[in-house]
Amino acid sequence: MQTSKVFENANAALQGAVADGQTLAVGGFGLCGIPEALITALRDSGVKNLTAISNNAGVDGFGLGQLLETRQIKKMISSYVGENKEFERQYLGGELELEFNPQGTLAERLRAGGAGIPAFFTATGFGTVVAEGKETREIDGRWYVLETALKADVSLVKAWKADKAGNLVFRKTARNFNPACAMAGDLCIAEVEELVEIGDIDPDHVHLPGIFVDRIIVNATPEKRIEQRTLRAEEAQ
Template identity: 50%
Template sequence: MNDTIEQIQTKVQFLTADEAIGKIPEGSSIMVGGFGFPGMPRHLSRALVKREELRDLTLITNSLGSVSILNDLFEQNRIKKVVGSFFSTNKELVKANREGSVEIELLPQGTFTEAIRLGGAGIPAFFTPTAAGTDLARGKETRTYNGREHVLEQSLTADVAIIRAHKADKAGNLVYKKTAQNFNPAMATAAKLTIVEVDEIVEIGELDPDKIVTPFIFVDIVVKREEV
């Protein structure tokens, strides 16, 4: 049994934020968890902003508000595209999109969530009635099912997911805290490299198995959040 635990522990790396962000190559697509501030990996986000050579990025995140840490990436001209549901409060980002310097792919929030979930499940596309008949469906394939028009949406995957959890054990299993869970578990499954920021790291066996939401198989790097 001890050999099995040791083998599990070697699958996940425990690094600093700077070391973890150092694994991300330029031009990456990056999923970032969080619904506003709840569930946002702010410690990792600061490290991402600090690494100035990282450019030509695609961000997949629910929103990119003008007060977000990640907005610094936009202000430093390091983002080529953002994919998400809520950008209207960031007037400069909207202006940049209209001027053609940043691409925005806007998805209804339910579609956004489902696209990530299905991306993690290996399903490349899906039909949904959401957005049918609106500008968001323009240029997309549609079909009628049960007398209702549906839009074909592409599932979402990424090179990297940067997420937030409450606790991790030394195998990499994750539990979340209330609504801070939001998009994080789905994003953990939909990226080639998953980096998670946690408040606490505990021994294997300390987490209640019934409360583990993300199993270690989806986690590559764990970073303990620093108090700031």
Template identity: 50%
Template structure:
């Protein structure tokens, strides 16, 4: 099956109100071409699951400035003043989640697990509304899996089956999110023929990748 599609075809799959996961950490590893196309299409009322909201002029931070989000599920918003402003004004709902818990919730969502127990956040406001379990004398919070309708990811290299290779710190949440959405769209900086990536070098199997988009180059 042909997975490489145009950016327009990829965007057709994203509609108002969707829950989307976007890889990246402070812009690094955001899929720049997909994010810019998302801004152009001006899809609204999105729920964003990502590590952070980058900066106002960088990566997914631009989605906040363009008021396309109704909710952000992230670990950090401190680098984007507009996120904080919209949150305080009641225009944007923000769920702040400890970064390791966010990553593991997404992993659970993609791994068929019903949740996990973590010591992170015990005795803090992160515990509010959650079940606390004490096992062998240690306290844990029960954290639930996270999934999305669509994942928009960035890879350094993909073959046409969707096997992925990431580079440096642009990897971050991208490999985990590849398992945790109904539709997974990957922007690759380079797309090569099947067989051109050594199986031992593949970081995420193409089994979980639905569509590939050729990146226009450049960063978030």
């Protein structure tokens, strides 16, 4: 029985967590901070009819673009898809559902889902196609659109560093959507470059508490592994 949050690899971490028809929140900003190993393992798992919540849809053959090529995604909830020709082909051909969001609205819908807030009013999108079919309300002389929270069955995120309790540290733009995606999922799997012992991360440096993280895998580049071994050897001297 698995008692640790740390799993051997991405395939093991996904086992028993993903299934056909689920909604997944996938971290990343552009091509930065994408859980590449987890997405590849998801492709290899063969699960289908997925709804993917992600800022963007990757590019052809990379990131979520892999799952579009294998037709495993039936619906995208995102804010930017402009660099993916397969996405364009499927959408224009009526093969893929799309729910577009202004970028800030998407981030706030995810944050609301993680915080237990069912809906919120925002001025963004009022008077445009974004507001079609949604409740609108005038508050203090300004009109707002009601947006509902986003929740996911599983969150796949990428962090720079984690301890074995799941406390995460992100780097640069990887911090934009990954924390919100992690909080919005019923189960969160984090792909990290470096794993340290509990207590090795200063609490003031933690960007996402381990309470939100259920499973961890390490996916470090060869250069990163060499760097980590060198640091450990120096610390041991």
